[in-house]
Amino acid sequence: MTELLSVSTSRRYGTLSPLRYPGGKAALAGLFADILTGIGIADPTYIEPYAGGAGAGIALLREGLVSKLVINDIDPAVHAFWRAATENNAELVDRVLHSPLDMDEWRVQRDIYRSKPKSIIDLGFAFFYLNRTNRSGVLNAGVIGGNDQRGNYKIDARFNRTTLAERLRAIGSLSAKIEVSDLDGRTVIKRYGRDPCAFLYIDPPYVQAGSQLYLNSFDRRDHEALAKIVREVSAAHWLVTYDTSPLIERLYRDLFQCRLELNYSARHPGRANELLVASSSVGAEVSRLQSLDATVA
Incomplete structure (x- = not known):
């Protein structure tokens, strides 16, 4: 596993999602923007299979950094909200x-x-x-x-x-550029997994939090099934975030991993270290950004 990654980006975006979400990742929008720029995807489609508040995706779409946003959440109420926001x-x-x-x-x-x-x-x-x-x-x-x-x-x-x-x-x-669905997250990953213009941010329910914070929690078999699908994604660029867990580190053991430092309030007071797993293309770009930060420091 590589060293700790404190999110340091060329630009930070404010909170643009209307939802409050435990562990919401709007703060990662700047990192995603730098990754997308570095990889050089033409007209990228940004996909969140486990969207929740979709904070990073909304920021990237509003800034014109992605051409399409796919918001997927299997929970009926979350899905209904995003449908209402785009259709009503x-x-x-x-x-x-x-x-x-x-x-x-x-x-x-x-x-x-x-x-x-x-x-x-x-x-x-x-x-x-x-x-x-x-x-x-x-x-x-x-x-x-x-x-x-x-x-x-x-x-x-x-x-x-x-x-x-x-x-x-x-x-x-922006509704014409937003697609809302209520599929199982793994189905969405498979759907876009062979698209070289796709960038998937996969933020599934975490191991430790369980049903305390998530409307649809995962058990061990769900985490294992997700890892199997993610490993089969061959062309798309993807990034997964998780709580630090021996189970997750083992499931993704031969892929790029690093620790991610973020500020939270709902899940942990102060700063929390989480696990970032990435495809080869995204992992290489994260490593490059880490090297640049080290050089500047």
């Missing part, structure tokens, strides 16, 4: 601007989320509402401020209507 944008924005921010509305949206209605806009907004009003964006974590709203922060602490509406409108303006 105006109505979603209107709900964000005008829905009450109180415990009565929180309970209404919680019940909608639990019932999993067929309506894309209803389920998508319910998921979004809970994501922005629950602690750390975790849907089973409880509301910010507690049910009695006596905490230091209240239900609206992470629900800035104006900012969220702006982010959603920006996504709506």
